[in-house]
Amino acid sequence: MAKPIKEDHKSDKVGTTGHEWDGIQELNNPLPRWWVWVFYLTIIWGAAYTVAYPAWPLITGATPGVLGASVRADVAAEIQSFDDKNGPIKAKLVAADLTAIEGDEELKSYAMQAGKSVFMNNCAQCHGSGAAGVAGKGYPNLLDNDWLFGGDMTAIHTTITHGVRNTVDPDARNVGLVMPAWSDKASGPLADAASAKFTEEELGSVVHYVLKLSGQEADAAKATAGTQLFADNCAACHGEDGKGNRDMGAPNLTDAVWLYGGDEATLTATLTLGRQGVMPAWGYAGEGVAPRLTEDQIRSVAVYVHSLGGGE
Structure with missing residues (x-):
């Protein structure tokens, strides 16, 4: 058998908030006095902190605070100590x-x-x-x-x-030395740097000659046609044997190491557009x-x- 519900007359002493759910009233009990004082102290502490330390944002920085504290300065000092x-x-x-x-x-x-x-x-x-x-x-x-x-x-x-x-x-x-754009359809500084202009057929011949130099599969006829073109226009930087020139930063074309890629499509793009990487x-x-x-x-x-x- 359920116990009878005891009536609580506490609301007569402290009052209610006016909220009620299903007959249950919310009492308006006051907060513990210690809690209220702690709350007030945190407000005072917060206000004092914003005065003592950098806190309020400004257009070009923040308020410095009366203590002159600076995390940046602390980090800089620590870095300087290690440098010393x-x-x-x-x-x-x-x-x-x-x-x-x-x-x-x-x-x-x-x-x-x-x-x-x-x-x-x-x-x-x-x-x-x-x-x-x-x-x-x-x-x-x-x-x-x-x-x-x-x-x-x-x-x-x-x-x-x-x-x-x-x-x-x-x-x-x-400085001033680039891989020129050799295509006769190219324009701009890289095209102007080329000593000659290759037609699409000539450019393809040089590509296949370079493929042959690096030991890749190449069209023999095109590679043969590109031999003289390479000697006349590319050997000045890459060497007659295609092994490059470190004094000029010209890469070795006979190995399998490529800065931009050594497949036919990439070589065609390199010859067509040129390269001018910067460090x-x-x-x-x-x-x-x-x-x-x-x-x-x-x-x-x-x-x-x-x-x-x-x-x-």
Whole structure:
């Protein structure tokens, strides 16, 4: 048998909110006094915090706060403290002969760790986090031993410092030198850079000659027709044997390593449209402008890249 419901006359003492559901009234009980005081204290604390610390956004920043606290300044100070601690090893790295760094365990250990960080923050966007490049996009694979400008420490350091074909550093590699557009239908600066214009048939002949050079399947008749065209127009950069010229950054056409791809369609596009990939200068940003990377960072990333397996 159900117990009788006891009437609650508490509502007569505290009143109700006026809300009622199925005969059940919501009492208007006051909050505990301690809770109210804690609530008021949090309001006071919040107001005091916005006065003491940066808080209110402005058009160009935020209110600084009377204590002058700055998270950015704290981070900068912490970074500076580590820079100061690493000062001696950085100075030693900058002063060392490039070819001797890998023989000094202390320098090599520091350079590898610092270089990996520099690479991930600045180079991985183009060369990939694993440094294998991006196939068909013109970003070189740094893991193999096929280097346009050489893969020894000095060559890598120079390439990183000055970049390739950029308009900032006058010492950049290949300034003013591009792979021209050879098609007679092409126009623009890359077409103007070509010493001759190929008809569609001639262009196809050169493509098949290059396919033959690299050991791929090629049309024998077209390859034969392209032999003289290659010798007259392409050998100046790529060499008579097609093995390239590092002084000019001209790639070896006889192997299976291709920056943009070595199939017939891609080779046709390369000859038709030309190529002019650019690498920024990391050690020079203009007169009076701080470079993207310091000398110790450039040396560190050069050591890291050289150690990846493709360094000569």
